[in-house]
Amino acid sequence: MKNVSKKIAAVALSLMMLFIAACSQASAPAASTSPSSSPSPSEEAGVGEASPEAGKELPKVAFVYIGVPGDGGWTYEHDKGRQMVEDTFGIKATVVENVPEGPDAERVFEELARENDIIFGTSFGYMDAMVNVAGKYPDVKFMHATGYKTLPNLATYQGKGYQPGYLAGLAAGKLTKNNKIGYVGAFPIPEVIYTINAFTLAAQSVNPDVEVSVIWSNTWFDPATERQAAITLLDQGVDVLANYQDSPAGIQAAQERGVWGMGNDSDMNRYAPETYVTNPVLNWGPYYVEVIQDLIDGVWESHSYYGGLKESMVDLAPFGKNVPQEVQELVNSAKTDILEEKLQVFAGPVYDQAGELKVAEGDYLKQEDILMMDYFVKGIKGTIPK
Amino acid sequence: MDFYSYLIIASISSGTPLLFAVLGGILSERSGVIFLGTEGTMLIGAVVSCLTFAGTGSMLLSVLASLAAAGGIGLAHAFLCVTLRANQIVSGLALTLFGTGLSAYLGKPVAGAALAVTVPRLSMPWLEKIPFAGAIFSNLDVFIWISFGLVAVLYLYIYKTSWGLHLRAIGDSPATSDAMGLRVGLTRYLHVIGGAMLMGLAGCYLIMVYSPNWMEGMTSGRGWIAIALIILAAWNPLYALGGAYLFGGLDALGFRLQLMEIGIPSYFLKMLPYLVTIVVLMIVGWRGRHVPSPEPKSLGSAYVREQRS
Numbered sequence: 001m002k003n004v005s006k007k008i009a010a011v012a013l014s015l016m017m018l019f020i021a022a023c024s025q026a027s028a029p030a031a032s033t034s035p036s037s038s039p040s041p042s043e044e045a046g047v048g049e050a051s052p053e054a055g056k057e058l059p060k061v062a063f064v065y066i067g068v069p070g071d072g073g074w075t076y077e078h079d080k081g082r083q084m085v086e087d088t089f090g091i092k093a094t095v096v097e098n099v100p101e102g103p104d105a106e107r108v109f110e111e112l113a114r115e116n117d118i119i120f121g122t123s124f125g126y127m128d129a130m131v132n133v134a135g136k137y138p139d140v141k142f143m144h145a146t147g148y149k150t151l152p153n154l155a156t157y158q159g160k161g162y163q164p165g166y167l168a169g170l171a172a173g174k175l176t177k178n179n180k181i182g183y184v185g186a187f188p189i190p191e192v193i194y195t196i197n198a199f200t201l202a203a204q205s206v207n208p209d210v211e212v213s214v215i216w217s218n219t220w221f222d223p224a225t226e227r228q229a230a231i232t233l234l235d236q237g238v239d240v241l242a243n244y245q246d247s248p249a250g251i252q253a254a255q256e257r258g259v260w261g262m263g264n265d266s267d268m269n270r271y272a273p274e275t276y277v278t279n280p281v282l283n284w285g286p287y288y289v290e291v292i293q294d295l296i297d298g299v300w301e302s303h304s305y306y307g308g309l310k311e312s313m314v315d316l317a318p319f320g321k322n323v324p325q326e327v328q329e330l331v332n333s334a335k336t337d338i339l340e341e342k343l344q345v346f347a348g349p350v351y352d353q354a355g356e357l358k359v360a361e362g363d364y365l366k367q368e369d370i371l372m373m374d375y376f377v378k379g380i381k382g383t384i385p386k
Numbered sequence: 387m388d389f390y391s392y393l394i395i396a397s398i399s400s401g402t403p404l405l406f407a408v409l410g411g412i413l414s415e416r417s418g419v420i421f422l423g424t425e426g427t428m429l430i431g432a433v434v435s436c437l438t439f440a441g442t443g444s445m446l447l448s449v450l451a452s453l454a455a456a457g458g459i460g461l462a463h464a465f466l467c468v469t470l471r472a473n474q475i476v477s478g479l480a481l482t483l484f485g486t487g488l489s490a491y492l493g494k495p496v497a498g499a500a501l502a503v504t505v506p507r508l509s510m511p512w513l514e515k516i517p518f519a520g521a522i523f524s525n526l527d528v529f530i531w532i533s534f535g536l537v538a539v540l541y542l543y544i545y546k547t548s549w550g551l552h553l554r555a556i557g558d559s560p561a562t563s564d565a566m567g568l569r570v571g572l573t574r575y576l577h578v579i580g581g582a583m584l585m586g587l588a589g590c591y592l593i594m595v596y597s598p599n600w601m602e603g604m605t606s607g608r609g610w611i612a613i614a615l616i617i618l619a620a621w622n623p624l625y626a627l628g629g630a631y632l633f634g635g636l637d638a639l640g641f642r643l644q645l646m647e648i649g650i651p652s653y654f655l656k657m658l659p660y661l662v663t664i665v666v667l668m669i670v671g672w673r674g675r676h677v678p679s680p681e682p683k684s685l686g687s688a689y690v691r692e693q694r695s
Contacts, residue, residue, distance in 0.1 A: 068497040068602075098602060215644050218656060223500075223597035224604060228400065232641035235392035248500055249597055256504075271500050382644070385651045 059117035066123035067221040073265040074246040081284030101125025113137040160308035162198035164280030169202030182233030214382030223249035267317035276320030401634025407612035410584030417577035422478025425609025426485020431586030433489040436600040456586020460579035471688035501598040540623040557682030560689035620680040
């Protein structure tokens, strides 16, 4: 038995590699039908006309989540939309949680496609899996959040996250004392990049010397890693910390240091009430109800939908209790300007990190150009991995 | 504080769960039982402490509950490997799979919900006056001080007491120890259970300090790194301290290098701890190819009285 340690080493190593390969697939996602005992009628305001019509068969609806509804952020908001759909039409949706972006996702979508009429995939990384499965099941409708590929039966939808991102940046630019702002980004994809750009441009508009340091966590939802990334920025002395992440781990770390914190996706006030500023929030419910209603009426068509502040798909969370009144007023007036289209988020001149002019003075970026942003604007410290 | 003190604090903080798990593994393996269930045991410890804290709000109870639950896993491993003489590697792997699945199931109700937990920091005015190191010491929480204490206690126990001598004897030659009148089975039971409890404490630390939200599979491979670290540390608690902080440091350094804009892809930095594990195991294996291995000689084999091994 002299070589046992080598054997253990071999076993441990191969397991570790297996683990890395499997990464977040540590446990197979369990399909479950969501409980019906969680209606919240107050959220239905404004969609009263979308009631089920007699004689028409109600569609079978499925949702695929990247995380869990308990994340208090991204998936939580999608799940609120799911509840609104269930309450409005009196149906029960199938929910699959914790589906990793990768080969597993395709299998999950394929299984759901056999049973359902419409499937919502709520993460960017499901794109290719959904494209593949949508090709095989032309009668099933696929709804992909935040993607850019469409098919006759695959539509995409997305919030104009740069609008509330801009508003959050205004608050950050006003609040910072040492002009050092930190930003934890999940993945270097357009959705995150243009939100960070909008945030930075806004902060610079009220505070030209501001510097935004960006770290990539390479995860949507992993509180331990998000926290580690946040602490790295806090150690650098940032006094406002924004997080493009699904969990509130970053703003919790910020509160421990008495630093202003901003989350994403959902009102995260309750996780760090003392130092919470605000953050972009998403509101999917009304859109989900509309899509299902179109399906019931037989008028569903493939589309790429971008909902902004105006369509109330995106908004800004209520301010934290310690945010000064003047900051709140500044942000609110900018919000009105965006709503009235007096203010364009990516109005020129916009320079990239190398100082190259990207948007000329007097011009502004259109929706389709915003989606193609693959550069950071001047004033951001950090790199986009190529 | 400067860059280096922050880096050291972050390294210690992310190395501490590893350290608890490695110390647990050393205890178990010193008695001759391989414990590959580390990952699952850590997850059980984490989920149980999270559930207990969500239910009671008491940190002490959460720690005790995670110790008890992880001890239960250890008991199962000891029963399988010592009493039933099952293959230790298979039993350990089974427990990891079991722990991963069970923790995901138990954790459903608290998944993602953030706990309002603050772990007290020990205030030691005389320590904080030391230049440089003082700033670091004043930033360490109670668990880290416990881990320092454990390293010292386990080192003294294994190398400086007669009980530790007996433990090492049992790990090297259970037949001889049995003939001496030592109780091989009982010793193995106790050390496997104690080791598992430390792994549970590692999981508890993840929840209480590192990230106060339960998430499926939140150990993200730390249990396997801990198993590799046991070999790297040559079954010595003091070396385990260094090894754990080396890996914690790599973990903490990853994000810091991103900020320096030196153009290393973040994916590479994320891979670094695993790469270093492979390299270190290669170096240790190569250098040790002519000298006797420090590993307990009976590691991995069940002891059957009066059977030739």
